[in-house]
Each structure stands twice: as structure tokens, then as C-alpha cells.
Amino acid sequence: MSGQPGSLPELRSPSLATTLVRELRGSYAFIERNLFLVKRYWGWEFAFLVYAVAGALSITFIGAELENQRLLLSLMIGAIFWNYLSIVFGFIAETVAWERWEGTLEYTFMAPVRRWVQLLGSTMFAVLYGLVHTAVILVVLTLFFGLDLSHADFGTAAVMMIIGSASFIGIGMMAAVLPLMYVERGAQMTFVLQSLLLLVSGVYYSIEVLPDWMQVISWFSPATYVLDGVRQGLIDGTPITALWHDVWPLVIMAVVLIPLGVWVFGQAERYAKRTGKLKRVG
Amino acid sequence: MALTLEPHQPETASQPSETLVAPVDRVPAPAPHVRRPAPPRGAVPALLIDHVTKRFIVGRKKKSVVAVDDVSIRIERGETYGVLGANGGGKSTLIRLVSTLLTIDSGRVEVFGHDIEREEMAVKRLINRVSVDAAFFKKLSPFENLIYAARLYGLDAGTARRESVAILARLGIAESRLSRPLEQMSRGMQQKVAIARALLTSPTLLLLDEPTTGLDPRSKLEVQTFIEEIRDSHDATIVLTTHDLAEADRLCDRLAILNEGRVVVEGTPEELVARVAREHGQPPTLESVFMTWTGRSLDDDTEEDDDDDD
Numbered sequence: 137m138s139g140q141p142g143s144l145p146e147l148r149s150p151s152l153a154t155t156l157v158r159e160l161r162g163s164y165a166f167i168e169r170n171l172f173l174v175k176r177y178w179g180w181e182f183a184f185l186v187y188a189v190a191g192a193l194s195i196t197f198i199g200a201e202l203e204n205q206r207l208l209l210s211l212m213i214g215a216i217f218w219n220y221l222s223i224v225f226g227f228i229a230e231t232v233a234w235e236r237w238e239g240t241l242e243y244t245f246m247a248p249v250r251r252w253v254q255l256l257g258s259t260m261f262a263v264l265y266g267l268v269h270t271a272v273i274l275v276v277l278t279l280f281f282g283l284d285l286s287h288a289d290f291g292t293a294a295v296m297m298i299i300g301s302a303s304f305i306g307i308g309m310m311a312a313v314l315p316l317m318y319v320e321r322g323a324q325m326t327f328v329l330q331s332l333l334l335l336v337s338g339v340y341y342s343i344e345v346l347p348d349w350m351q352v353i354s355w356f357s358p359a360t361y362v363l364d365g366v367r368q369g370l371i372d373g374t375p376i377t378a379l380w381h382d383v384w385p386l387v388i389m390a391v392v393l394i395p396l397g398v399w400v401f402g403q404a405e406r407y408a409k410r411t412g413k414l415k416r417v418g
Numbered sequence: 419m420a421l422t423l424e425p426h427q428p429e430t431a432s433q434p435s436e437t438l439v440a441p442v443d444r445v446p447a448p449a450p451h452v453r454r455p456a457p458p459r460g461a462v463p464a465l466l467i468d469h470v471t472k473r474f475i476v477g478r479k480k481k482s483v484v485a486v487d488d489v490s491i492r493i494e495r496g497e498t499y500g501v502l503g504a505n506g507g508g509k510s511t512l513i514r515l516v517s518t519l520l521t522i523d524s525g526r527v528e529v530f531g532h533d534i535e536r537e538e539m540a541v542k543r544l545i546n547r548v549s550v551d552a553a554f555f556k557k558l559s560p561f562e563n564l565i566y567a568a569r570l571y572g573l574d575a576g577t578a579r580r581e582s583v584a585i586l587a588r589l590g591i592a593e594s595r596l597s598r599p600l601e602q603m604s605r606g607m608q609q610k611v612a613i614a615r616a617l618l619t620s621p622t623l624l625l626l627d628e629p630t631t632g633l634d635p636r637s638k639l640e641v642q643t644f645i646e647e648i649r650d651s652h653d654a655t656i657v658l659t660t661h662d663l664a665e666a667d668r669l670c671d672r673l674a675i676l677n678e679g680r681v682v683v684e685g686t687p688e689e690l691v692a693r694v695a696r697e698h699g700q701p702p703t704l705e706s707v708f709m710t711w712t713g714r715s716l717d718d719d720t721e722e723d724d725d726d727d728d
Contacts, residue, residue, distance in 0.1 A: 158572045165569030169555070169562070176557040176599065239553040246517050247570035248542035409521045412474050415514070 166257025292369025306393020
């Protein structure tokens with residue numbers, strides 16, 4: 137009964153199909169809302185895209201200067217795919233921080249939406265947004281440097297991105313709770329975590345150049361495996377079937393980190409409700 | 419649109435009512451107040467708050483502060499129940515507890531028989547809340563915010579759009595204004611959109627946390643009239659916190675005064691003013707009731723509004 141307060145709604149248990157439709161509609165709410173926001177902030181979106189393209193070009197020029205085609209491709213892939221992974225991570229990790237800043241956190245948490253439904257919506261939008269960004273940058277850089285990607289295995293790159301996204305989503309969910317638990321410093325901690333992933337994942341260099349202890353840390357970053365797999369697929373044309381050593385760590389991370397991320401988020405929500413940290417601050 | 423409200427002349431885009439400094443004589447007079455008969459006591463109350471306590475740990479010294487202290491309230495279906503109290507008295511904490519935004523330390527809360535901790539999702543579908551600060555994505559338009567809210571509650575965009583137009587027209591906001599960013603609207607107008615958003619989801623229990631605070635006289639009256647219509651026409655159960663004693667008197671069937679987290683007095687406005695005159699020799703007004711049971715004047719309280727909403 138819409139728009140008519142006072143009447144009790146049907147309280148019988150809804151069917152599975154009804155429940156699923158309602159949950160998916162809930163997820164779509166977050167996708168659509170973010171699309172609305174992108175449209176309203178179109179000037180900033182354009183600026184971010186220009187910055188991402190310029191950043192990728194600048195880094196790739198290092199390879200051009202050294203007249204090393206392999207290095208050029210390696211840097212380009214690092215720039216483009218790190219941009220994608222950081223977008224996916226950032227959107228999910230900022231789920232709470234963004235709403236806290238807007239002042240809508242309490243409203244969203246009061247709504248009859250399960251947390252996994254919210255996180256699914258945020259995740260789907262992040263992947264969609266990241267793919268659009270990545271496609272634009274890839275096209276611009278390919279045309280700019282006149283790259284020959286005829287031998288590239290795009291299927292390998294796509295599979296690595298999909299599996300890698302799942303791992304990043306799990307980490308992003310866990311990072312998202314930081315602004316929930318630490319009202320002021322949480323967003324800063326998320327930013328630091330993202331920076332550390334950039335440092336240890338071999339985005340612009342091989343992880344072999346890192347000190348031994350940092351190489352150990354790099355094993356726990358999904359970006360390490362994604363970038364290695366994408367590079368081998370796009371530069372050497374390696375099929376995904378030959379990259380099991382990169383695939384299995386990502387699959388394990390995804391299987392472990394996504395349920396863990398949802399669970400951690402739920403625990404953090406409970407903590408925030410116990411301590412009153414959902415309340416708007418600032 | 420299920421609401422059957424009086425036709426309303428929406429403001430034009432060039433002449434928004436809340437941007438006018440309305441002369442007092444242009445503010446429509448409130449309708450003569452007639453107290454409704456008390457709703458019958460049902461087997462299942464709309465809201466049952468049973469010995470609820472909520473503490474917070476605050477400051478570097480980890481001091482324990484009791485925000486809500488052993489509060490028990492029973493509200494019948496169709497009742498409009500006012501919660502008055504000084505800032506820090508526990509009003510907003512109580513509303514947040516019922517809104518499932520806080521967990522309860524002890525006691526229980528039931529909404530139409532549903533325990534808010536064990537059946538949280540069922541309770542969430544029955545309630546909505548309007549807070550003192552209209553919480554929106556300010557860059558988005560009212561339509562975009564309302565469609566987002568509608569989808570969260572399982573409605574489709576078309577229904578949301580149709581009903582938003584009707585509800586907001588009744589509150590004096592023309593359709594032509596609904597596509598512009600909310601940040602371009604005055605606070606009064608934003609608060610009206612917040613009320614429309616709450617009504618859109620058809621709450622059976624509507625929690626209004628100081629919904630008219632900070633509104634100009636015309637907007638305040640429009641919102642109060644609308645609440646009155648909802649109350650009278652649609653059997654809505656409303657919990658209202660307010661600092662406006664005239665508003666409480668006009669809208670509420672019963673009142674409770676919270677002081678330092680405890681319910682210090684409860685009753686109909688008539689009962690309370692009679693009691694303050696009889697037992698304390700004070701003038702028979704709600705102002706006297708407030709001062710007597712909170713130990714402070716309303717002016718003392720409202721001066722602190724800006725930095726404290728409990």
C-alpha cells in the first residue's frame with residue numbers, strides 16, 4: 137500500500153521469487169543512485185577520466201623513451217589495470233564513507249535492505265564503472281602509441297579481471313568497515329591500505345625488485361596475480377589455461393574474502409549500532 | 419495514489435513559499451483544535467517499549483552515560499504520541515532505538531508485535547523516520563532521491579514518481595521543482611521532501627524526530643497540517659519528538675516528557691496541564707508542564723539545539 141500510512145502490510149512470508157525480486161530491486165537502487173550521482177557530478181567524472189588517461193600516458197611514455205616495446209606494454213597494462221582495480225576497490229571501500237559524508241548513512245541502514253544486497257549493488261556499479269573507464273583508457277593508449285595487439289589474448293585478460301575483481305571486492309568490503317568503526321580516520325586508513333596494495337603488487341615493476349619481506353606481502357595482494365596474468369595474456373598471448381599459477385590464488389582469495397567481507401561488514405554494523413557510530417558526524 | 423488529500427495549489431518555481439518572509443497575517447491560521455478520542459487499547463500495541471535502557475561510552479575516560487534509562491511506553495495503533503524533553507534527555511536516542519539504528523542494552527521493543535532485534539527486517543518494513551536534518555544526496559534531485567528510497571523499500575520508480583508528485587504538491591512543492599538538485603532548495607523545502615520520502619514507503623509507524631524544527635511559520639504550519647491529515651485520515655501511528663509545545667498540543671493524543679533518559683511524566687495534554695496546576699500550583703499550560711518536570715525552560719533548551727540532538 138503505497139503512500140497510505142497506517143495500513144499494515146501483508147505479513148505472510150513472501151515466496152522465494154518475490155523475495156529475490158525485492159532483493160534485486162534493492163541492489164538496483166544502489167546502481168541507479170550511483171548512476172544518478174555520476175550524471176550530476178559529470179564535470180568531476182570527466183576530470184577524473186582525463187586525469188586517468190593522462191596518468192596512464194605519462195607512465196607509458198617511460199617505456200617509449202627507452203624504446204622498449206615490452207616495457208611500454210608492461211607499464212601501460214600496469215597503469216590501466218591498476219586504475220580498474222583501484223576503482224573497484226575504492227567504490228566498495230567508500231560505500232560507508234560516502235554516505236556518512238552525505239549524511240544518508242542512517243537512512244540507508246534503516247531501510248529494509250540486507251547488507252549483502254547493498255554490497256552487491258555497490259559492487260556491480262563499481263565493476264560497470266571500472267570497465268567503462270578501462271575501455272576508454274585502453275582505446276586511447278592503443279591508438280596513441282599505435283600498439284599492435286593482434287597477438288594478445290583478450291580472453292585471458294578478461295578472465296583475470298573477473299576473478300581479480302572478486303578478490304578485490306572482498307578486500308573492499310573489509311576496508312569499507314573502517315569508516316564505520318572509526319568515524320574520522322576510517323577513510324584515511326582505507327586510502328593507506330589502497331596505497332600499500334599499489335606498492336607491493338608490481339603495478340609498474342616486477343615484484344622481484346622488492347625486498348624479500350615486501351615480496352612476501354605481495355603474495356597476499358590479488359593485484360599481483362591479476363597484473364601478472366593480464367601481462368602474460370596481452371603481451372605474450374598466453375592462454376588462461378597456462379596461467380593456473382595466477383588463477384588459483386585469486387580463486388581462493390575470492391572464495392574466502394567475499395563471505396568474510398560480508399561477515400566483517402555485519403559485525404562492524406552491529407558494533408556501530410551498539411556504540412552509536414551510525415549517527416551523522418560533520 | 420492512495421492518499422485522498424485536499425487539492426492544493428502548488429507554488430510556482432519563481433515564487434517558492436519558503437523563500438518568502440511571510441507576514442504573520444499571511445500565515446494561515448491553524449484549524450480549531452478538537453482532541454480526538456483515545457484510540458482503543460488493542461491486543462497488540464503499535465509500539466511497545468518495555469524497560470529499555472541504552473548506555474554509551476563517551477570520551478577518553480570511557481565514561482558510561484545512560485541515554486535512555488528504563489523507559490517503558492505503550493502506544494496504541496492510530497495514536498499520535500509526543501515525546502518532549504530537554505536536549506540530551508534521550509528523545510533522539512529513543513527514536514534511533516525504535517528505528518533499529520541502535521542496539522538495546524536491556525529491555526525490549528516491539529513494533530506491531532515484532533521484536534526489533536529478532537525480526538529486524540519485518541520491523542524495518544513497517545517504520546520510517548524523518549529526522550531533524552533532512553538526510554539526502556544533496557546533488558541529486560528530489561525525484562532521484564525519492565526513487566532511490568522507493569527502490570530500497572521495494573517500490574518501482576513509476577509508483578514512486580506518481581506518488582511523490584501528489585504528496586509534494588500537497589506540501590506546496592510543484593512538479594517543476596522536482597528535477598533540480600536538492601541543494602538548491604531551502605531547508606524547509608528539503609524537510610518537506612523528507613516527509614514525502616517517509617510517506618512514500620507507507621509506514622505503519624511514522625517516527626518524526628523534530629520534523630518542523632527550523633522551518634519558517636508557513637512551512638511549519640503546512641507540515642503540521644499534513645501530519646494532522648495523515649493522523650486523521652489514515653489511521654497512522656505517529657511518534658513525534660518536538661520542542662514546539664503548541665505543536666505537541668495540537669498534534670499529540672498523549673505526551674511523555676523524557677528527562678535524563680527517564681520518562682518523568684506521561685498523559686494527555688489536558689491531564690498534564692491539570693496535574694501541573696493541581697499538584698504544583700503552576701499555570702495550566704504545557705510550558706509549565708515542561709518546566710516543572712524538566713527543571714528548565716524551553717528557551718534554555720532550544721538555545722542548545724544547534725549542537726546537540728541527543
